[in-house]
Every structure is written in structure tokens, then in C-alpha cells.
Amino acid sequence: MPLLIVVVGIILLLILIMALKLNTFISLLIVSFVVALMLGMPLENIVKTVETGLGGTLGHLALIFGLGAMLGKLIADSGGAQRIAMTLVNKFGEKRIQWAVVVASFIIGIALFFEVGLVLLIPIVFAIARELKVSVLFLGIPMATALSVTHGFLPPHPGPTVIAGEYGANIGEVLLYGFIIAIPTVIIAGPLFTKLARKLVPDSFTRVGNIASLGEQKTFKIEDTPGFGISVFTAMLPVILMAIATIISLMQKTMNFHEGHFIKIVEFIGDASTAMIISLLVAVYTMGIRRNIPMQNIMDSCSTAIANIGMMLLIIGGGGAFKQVLIDGGVGDYVAKLFEGSSMSPILLAWLIAAILRISLGSATVAALTTAGLVIPLLGQTDVNLALVVLATGAGSLIASHVNDAGFWMFKEYFNLSMKETFATWTLLETIISVCGLVFVLFISLFV
Template sequence: MPLVIVAAGILVLLLLIMGLKLNTFVSLLIVSFLVALALGMPLEDIVKTIETGIGGTLGHLALIFGLGAMLGKLIADAGGAQRIAMTLVEKFGQKNIQWAIVASSFIIGVALFFEVGLVLLIPIVFAISRELKISILFLGIPMAAALSVTHGFLPPHPGPTVIAGEYGANLGEVLLYGFIIAIPTVIIAGPVFTKIAMKIVPASFKKSGSIASLGEQKQFKLEDTPGFGISVLTAMLPVILMSIATIIKLTQETMGIEPNAVLAAVQFIGDASIAILISLLVAVYTMGIARKIPIQTVMDSCTAAITQIGMMLLIIGGGGAFKQVLIDGGVGDYVAKLFEGSSMSPILLAWIIAAILRISLGSATVAALTTAGLVIPLLGQTDVNLALVVLSTGAGSLIASHVNDAGFWMFKEYFGLTMKETFATWTLLETIISVAGLGFILLLSLVV
């Protein structure tokens, strides 16, 4: 019965968002209340549960998410992202242009959220396409693959960051294992899949696309942008700090080294919030002060970044409320009992649940949060690596993007594709990322 109630709640959510065009955050709150009532939760506990869900989720995420948005905005507004892309294109040459796009999109994707990275990179990709007289989609698929993989697998992106907090996983381990999984996944979903897509829908590679909807784009002369090295360092600094701390921690545990003040300091600096704060301060200097940009202009960029993510934070909070209702309403315990004694790995189960919810709901972040509400009670029954469960949830939440996902329509319109062509390129691309990601996660689970 609890699973029937959850299924009904998801149908109501779809009706509210897609049918009645209600705001996603408001829809999540309404469904959270309805599902709580249907599960028989005491009336006096429902509001407290929803507040706990919103507060618990945003309390962990808001700092990382907010600072990460500012960092990405500073890099974008200073022209650092353009410098990274154009330098790599020049170094790789026309013959290896796809690999240049993959490398630059991956580096930029670490620092920028998916939608921001897409809007920033598409004009660059269009310009390269015109200059080299090659298909826009030939470059667009590798770009989208790299941005999507970093969005699904690597902190400080919302999905993996939120889920790591919910599962109690070490964010540094999620980042380290995420990189190991992300690199081969990007290769398969980017350059390799492009060759397959050219055979499936050859006509789509002749489309010219349109970025008119993006409006006036800020253009930089390359000599006016920050240097390539400093741009890459600024974008990757949070990853570097978190990775160093995680590697040292794993080495300490493996070798049995006693904790000391130096190790404590390294772990402090490598904490996600501190690492991103340090990186933001470095970016204020490298992307602003060092380039004689007034501090007020730099701060305006930071303010604009926070304004742009306000609604997304509320939606994530709404997803957290729904997740908490599933836990406090006993749905998670019910799922745990169903799989008691089962040999199915929580890694695979988390992926399956997230995939079903992603296809139903459209939002990867909401799908991942709802999965957490169902999977958390299972985690106490097994010694599975929590970082890998985080990544499998992220992988499942990327699968089969279709008409209920904003990314589907963005890709369709920018590249001038028909519905059929979008399904054969974007939807298939996201599915390959999800399935390949799961495969590499299961392989990694045999080692860690």
C-alpha cells in the first residue's frame, strides 16, 4: 500500500507540473502534504516533517551550491571559460576538434552548473562550427555529454552534493570516484556515440541550429581574458583541494597513521564548503582584482549568481520535504523490508528507483532526492560503499531525458532538431551516460 500511495503522489505531481503548469516547488509541497496524509501521519507531525526535510537538505547544500554558483559566474564573466575552450581548440587542432570540445566542456562543467555551462558554451561551439565548416551537432553531442556527466557525478553540482549529504557519504570520495567513472563515460557518450548518432539520424547533422533565444552574447577578445593556466586552476581548485584531502585521508586509513594537527588542517581545507570558499576568494583575485576589475563589479557578478539559483534552491528544498515524508511516513522502511534478505546490491536498487523516478518526474535532482527517501533505510543493512550509492543514484537520475525535462527542449531548439531527432540524440545520449555510468560504478565496487 505505501508504494501505491507514492505512485499516486508522483502522478499528482506530474498532473500539477505538466497539466496545470504549477510551479515545481509549490507542486512538491502540495504532494508532500497529500502523501503524508495518505500515509496516515499524525497531523501535528506533518508540518514538522516538511520543515525538517527542507531545512536538512538546504542546510547541507545552500553553502556549497551558493558559493559554487558564484565561482562559476566569476569565471564566466571574466572570460575564463572562453579562454579555456579556445586555447584547447587551438592546441588540439581541427583533426581532434571533438576532443578539444570534450576537454574544455569537462573543465568548464566542473565549475559551472549544467544550464549555465550549456548557455555559455553553445555560442562558442557555434562559432567554431562556422569557422571550421563542420556540423554543429558533431561538436554539440560531446559538449552536452561532458556537461551532463559532470552535472550528474561530480560535486559541487546539486545532485551528487545533496545525495552525499543525505546518505552520509564522504564528499571527497564521491568526487574522487566520480572522476574515475566520469572520464570513460564521457568518452563513450561523447565522441564514440557521435559516430553512432551520425548513422541513426544523419539528417540531424546537417541542421544549422539557432541560438537567437540566448540574446546578445558577451564577446571577449582573447587577449582580454585571463590566461589559460590561471583559468583552469581557478575552475579546478575546489576539485584539487577536495581530492588531495580525500587521498590523504584514504592513505592515513590504509597505513594506520595516527590523527595529528597537520592531517586535521588538511581535512579542514579539503571540506567541500571550505574548499569552495577558498576557491571563490582566489577567483575574486584572479578573475577580478588581478585584472583591474573593480571589486563592486566582481560582487555584482556574485549577486547575479545567487539570484539565478534562488528558485532551484527552493525546488531542491521541496524535493527534500518529499523525501522526508517518505522516510517519516514509513515508506523507506517498507522498501527495506521488501528487500530484506535480497541479494540485490543497494547500488543497483538505487539506480533502478532513480531511473524510474527520472523518467516519471523529469527533474534529475528531485528524482535523486526521492530515491534517497526510499533507499536510506536499506543502507544500515549493508556495508556497501556510500560514495558509490551516491554515484549510482546520480547515474539513474540522468536516464532517458524526454519531454518533461527542460534539457530536452533546450537541446532540441538550440540544434534545430525534430522531436524524433532529439530522442535519437539527446535522450539516447543521457541513457548511455546513465547505463555506462552504472557499469563503471559496479566495476569500481569490486575494488573499493
């Protein structure tokens, strides 16, 4: 019965969002209340459960998410992202242009959320394609791959960050293993998959893209942008701080160092929230003050970034409320009993549930959060590495993006593709990322 109720809840969510065109946040709240009632939760507990789920999820994520949005906006508004992209294009040269786009998108993708990175990089990709007389899709697939992989696997992006918080995983370990998984996945789903896509839908590579909807783009003269080194350093700083803290922490555990003040200071600086605050302050200086940009302009960029993510935060909070209803309503425990004594790996189960929910719901973040509600009770029965469960959930939540996902339509419209061509490029690309992610997670699980 509990799983049947979850299915009914998901169908209701699809009807509210797709048929009635209701806002995703409002839809998630309605479904949370309806599912709670159907599960027979005491009336006096339902509102408390929804508030706990919403507050608990946002309490962990809002600080990282908000600071990350501001950091990315400062790098974009200063021309730092354009400097990174154009410098790499010049360094790699025309023959290796795809690899230049991959590396640039990967670096920029760490600092910017998927949709923001897409909107920022697409005009740059179009300009490069026009100049070199190559297909926009030839560069667009590697770009979208790098952005999607960073979005699915690497903190401080909302998906892996919030799932790490829900599972109680070490966010530094998620970052470290995420990098190990992300690099080969980007290579397979980016430049290598482009060759296959060219054979599957050759006509799509002759299309002239359409970015009129993006409006007039802010372009910079290269001499007016921050230096390449400082732009990369600023974009990568949160990752560098978290990675250093994780490596030192792992060394301390394996070599049995005494956990003195130094280790505690390193762990404090490497905490995701602290790393983001430090990185934002560095960006205010490197991308603003150092370049004589008035503080008012710098703060305007920060304010705009926060305004742009307000609804996304509420949607994530709504997903957290639904997740909490599944836990408090006993669905998670039911799933745990169902798989008691089962030999199925929690890694595989998390990927499978996330994949089914992603195909059903469209939103990768909502799919990942709902998966957490079903998988958390299972984790107490196993000694599986929690960071790998986070990455498996993230991989599953990326699979088979189709008509119920905003990313599908963005990719289709910007690259001027037919429905068939979008399925053969974007949907297949996301599926390859998801499957590669799972395979590499299972491989790493053999050693950790």
C-alpha cells in the first residue's frame, strides 16, 4: 500500500504541474499534504512534518546555494567566465576546439548552476562556432555535458550538496569521488558521444541555432576582463578549499595523526559553508574591488543572483517536505523491510529509484530528494560509503531528460532541433552521463 500511495502522489504531481500548469513548489506542497493524509499520518503531525522537511533541507542548503549563486554572478558579470572560455579556446587551437569547450565549461560549471551556465556559455559557443565555421551542436554537446556533470556530481551544486546533507555524507568525500567520476564521464558523454550523435542525426549538425530569446548579451573586450589565472582560481576556490580539507582529513584517519587545532581549523575552513563565504569575499575583491568596480555594482550583482534563485530554493524546500512525509509516513521503513536480506546494493537501489522518479517528475533535484526519503532507512543496515550513495542518487536523477524537464526544452530551442533530434542528442546524452556515473561509482565501491 505505501508504495501505491507514492505512485498516486507522483501521478498527482505530474497532473498538477503538466496538465494544470500549477507552480512546482505549490504542487509539491499539495502532494505532500495529500500523501500524508493517504498514509494515515495523525492530523496534528502533518504540518509539523512538512515544516521540518522544508526547514531542514533549506537550513543546510540555503547558505551554500545563495553564496554559490552570488559567486557565479560576480564571475559572469566581471567577464571572468568569458576570459576563461576564450583563453582556453586560443590555447587549445582549432583542431582541439571541443576539448577547449569541455575544459572551459567544466571550470565555469563548478561556479555556476546549470541553467545559468547554459545561458552564459551558449552565446560564447555560438560566437566560436561562427568564427571557426563549425556546427554549433558540435560544440554544444560537450558544453552541455560538462555543465550537466558538474550539476549532478559536484558540490556546491544543489543536488549533491543537499543529498549529502540528507544522507549525512562527508561533502568533501562527495567532491573528491565526484571529480574522479566526473572526468571520464565528461570525456565519454561529450567529445566521444558527439561522434555517435553525428551518425544518428546528421541533419541536426547543420542547424543554425536560435538564441534570440536570450536577448542582448553582455560582451567584453578581452583586455577589460580579469586575468585567466585569477578567474580560474576564483571559480575553483570553494572546490580547492573543500578538497584540501578532505585530503588532510583522510590522511589524518589513515595515518592516525593527533586531531589537534590544525586539523580542526582545516576542517572548519573546508566546510562547504565556510569555503563558500571565503570564496565569495575573494571574488568581491578579485572580480570587483581590484578592478575598480564600485561596491554598489558588486552588491547589485549579488542581489540579482539571490532574486534569481528564490523560486528554485522554494522548490527544493518543497521537495524536502515531500521527502520528510515519506520518512515520517513510514514509506522509507516499508522500502527498508522490502529489501531486508536483499543482496541488492544500496548504491544500485538509490540509482534505480532516482532514475524512475527523474523520468516521472522531470526535476533532477526533486527526484534526488524524494529518493532520499525512500533510501535513508536502508542506510542503517549497511556499511556502504555514504558519499558513493550520494553520487549514485545524483547519477540516477540525471537520466533520460525528456518533455517534463526544462533542460530538454532549453536545449531544443537554443540549438533549433526537432523533437526526434533532441531525444537523440540531449536525452541520450543525459542517459549516458547517468549510466557512466553508476558504473564508475560501483567501480570505486570495490576499493572504498
